[in-house]
Amino acid sequence: MKGYVMDKEQYLIERLEDQITWYDTKSKSNQRWFKSLRVIELVSAAIIPFIAGYSESVPYGTVVIGALGVVIAICAGLASLNKYQENWLMYRTTCETLRHEKYLFMTNTRPYDGDEAFNQFVTRVENLISKENTQWARSIKEKAPGGQRK
Known part of the structure; x- marks a missing residue:
């Protein structure tokens, strides 16, 4: 697209x-996943001592307790592996920063109050997006199996 x-x-x-x-949608999705997994962990952890107290009268109580422990481990592992909390916060920060820059530009507020306002605006916005992409790529490398970089 030469000349576009x-x-x-x-x-x-x-x-x-x-x-x-995009950032708003991804932030909400990661927040939903993080909170859902945490609620499952908390409820499972709260049920374990309750069932343990009645283990003699609850059929298969030890099996249920063991299964709840597995559920807790899986939820914690998924939350850690997929970095839902970190992504939620990083995406929300980027989304709100982009909105902030947009409103500064649309109101001709410093630093967007001069002749080069649009060029400065595009440069800052693209730098913000690039910075977030770099952070995301770094986090993906950190998630590689065995801690090795991909």
Whole structure:
């Protein structure tokens, strides 16, 4: 696409709004997963001592206790492996920072109050997106099996 130039409106809609929506959606999804897994962990952990107190009268009480322990381990492992909390916070931060930059630009507020406002805006927005992508790639490398980098 040699010679293709986006104007302000195109950039705001096709690039910035698209990125804000993506980060917002991913943040909400990661928050939902993190909180759901934590609730399952908490409920399972709370049930274990209750069943243990009545283990003689609860059929298969020891099996249920063991199964709940497995559920807790799986939930904790999934939360840790997929980094739901970290992703939730990182995506939310990026989303809100992009929104902040958008509102500064749309109101001609410093640093977007000069002749080069649009160029500065695009540069800052793209740097924010690039920084988040770099952090994401680093976290993926840290998740490689056996702690090895991919």
